[in-house]
Amino acid sequence: MRPARPAPARPAPASTATGRRPRARYPRTSFLIAAARDASAVLRAYEEKPDGLLAVSADVTRPEQPAAAAESGLKEFGRIDVVVNNAGHGLVGAIEETSDEAARALFDVNVFGVLNTLRATLPTLRAQRSGHVVNIGSVGGFATAPAAGLYGASKFALEGVSEALHGEPAPLGVRVTIVEPGGFRTDFLSASSLRVEPAAIEDYALGAGPVREAPARNDGRRPGDPAKAARAVVDVTEAAEPPLRLQLGADAVERVETKQDLVRRELDRWRHVALSTGVGEDAR
Numbered sequence: 001m002r003p004a005r006p007a008p009a010r011p012a013p014a015s016t017a018t019g020r021r022p023r024a025r026y027p028r029t030s031f032l033i034a035a036a037r038d039a040s041a042v043l044r045a046y047e048e049k050p051d052g053l054l055a056v057s058a059d060v061t062r063p064e065q066p067a068a069a070a071e072s073g074l075k076e077f078g079r080i081d082v083v084v085n086n087a088g089h090g091l092v093g094a095i096e097e098t099s100d101e102a103a104r105a106l107f108d109v110n111v112f113g114v115l116n117t118l119r120a121t122l123p124t125l126r127a128q129r130s131g132h133v134v135n136i137g138s139v140g141g142f143a144t145a146p147a148a149g150l151y152g153a154s155k156f157a158l159e160g161v162s163e164a165l166h167g168e169p170a171p172l173g174v175r176v177t178i179v180e181p182g183g184f185r186t187d188f189l190s191a192s193s194l195r196v197e198p199a200a201i202e203d204y205a206l207g208a209g210p211v212r213e214a215p216a217r218n219d220g221r222r223p224g225d226p227a228k229a230a231r232a233v234v235d236v237t238e239a240a241e242p243p244l245r246l247q248l249g250a251d252a253v254e255r256v257e258t259k260q261d262l263v264r265r266e267l268d269r270w271r272h273v274a275l276s277t278g279v280g281e282d283a284r
Contacts, residue, residue, distance in 0.1 A: 033073035033080070035066065060087045060113030066120040079128060082237045083121045085114045086136040091151045093197025094208040102197060103150050110154035114161065125174045132175045132237050135162045139180045139252035142245075143259040147204075147211035166244050177242050179233060180256070182249030184224030224249045 034042045035058040042055035054076050058069040073080055088110045091102060114135060125131030140148055141155025162178035169176075199205070199212060229248050236242045247253050267274075 031073075031077045033069065033077070035060075035069045060116055061108045063116045063119065066113075066117040070120040070124065074124065080121055080124045080131065081128075082132045082134065083117065083125070084134045084136065084233065085117050087113050087117075088136070088154075090148075090194040091154075091197070092147050092194065092212055093150070094147055094201065094204040095149045097200050097204060097208070098150050098197050102195060106150055106154050106195075107157070110151075111157045111161070114158060118165070122169065122174070126169060126172050128173075130173045132177065132242065133162075133165065134233060134237060135176070135178045136233075137162070137178045137180050139182050139247060139249075139255050141178075142180055143255045145211055147208035163244065175242055176244065177236055178245055179236075180245060180247045180252055181229060182224055182247070182252030182255070184226045184229055184249065224251075 031052040031054070033054045033056065035056050036042050037057065037059050039055040039057040042053075043049060046053065054073060056069040056072050058065040060066055070080065089106065091098065091106045093102070118133065122133075125133070135158055137158045138151075138155040140152045141157075141159045144152025144156070159178060162176055166176040196212060199209070232246070232248055236246055247256055
């Protein structure tokens with residue numbers, strides 16, 4: 001710990017979007033405010049509670065609870081330096097098959113839960129004139145797929161929030177990064193983190209069926225190491241010039257590059273149409 005400044009306090013919703021792996025090491029000189037729906041789940045993850053860990057219960061869908069968690073952290077540690085928004089869950093189902101209830105519940109956590117946490121913590125970062133917000137998105141928020149459309153939409157929304165937020169507090173010294181993980185060996189594909197809507201419409205068997213069947217086939221077999229992902233997130237918060245977007249995993253890099261290539265090809269193919277719509281342009 002540097003005597004001129006308290007060690008960084010890092011509030012982090014401890015369970016979810018990348019799976020329940022809050023154990024991945026954080027710097028020993030840091031304090032960690034780990035918020036979960038049930039704080040006892042955090043404590044169970046650490047057989048021996050490390051120094052500097054504050055476990056708090058917080059349901060991110062209830063605005064007063066992230067606010068109370070942030071207040072507890074400030075009372076305990078005196079500052080907040082890094083905010084990691086990791087709470088979230090998945091949803092599989094064709095767009096038309098997905099119920100209104102399932103879609104709203106997804107957005108309540110994946111989008112509005114993040115907004116609640118940001119409102120609870122940004123005032124502190126602004127007052128400090130320093131800090132780093134890390135939103136855990138998904139490569140599915142950059143390039144989605146059939147049967148993952150609503151989940152992708154929630155992560156696309158997080159991309160938009162993060163991109164705008166990146167510029168808003170930047171003059172105050174507050175940084176923002178959105179992490180776009182690919183597949184990691186966490187419990188994200190288990191029933192505790194992923195909801196699969198019933199296959200109600202036969203017409204979508206071919207278009208959505210393969211993705212619907214993938215979680216059971218891939219659970220525990222995905223290529224990413226969650227401990228390495230967590231280390232990468234910690235490292236980016238310590239970088240002199242952190243990125244706006246950070247892809248994690250070779251599969252994430254491949255999906256981003258594939259979409260970029262597709263967008264470029266379509267833009268080139270339809271450029272003449274795009275450029276023909278200005279005032280005074282001759283119709284062709």
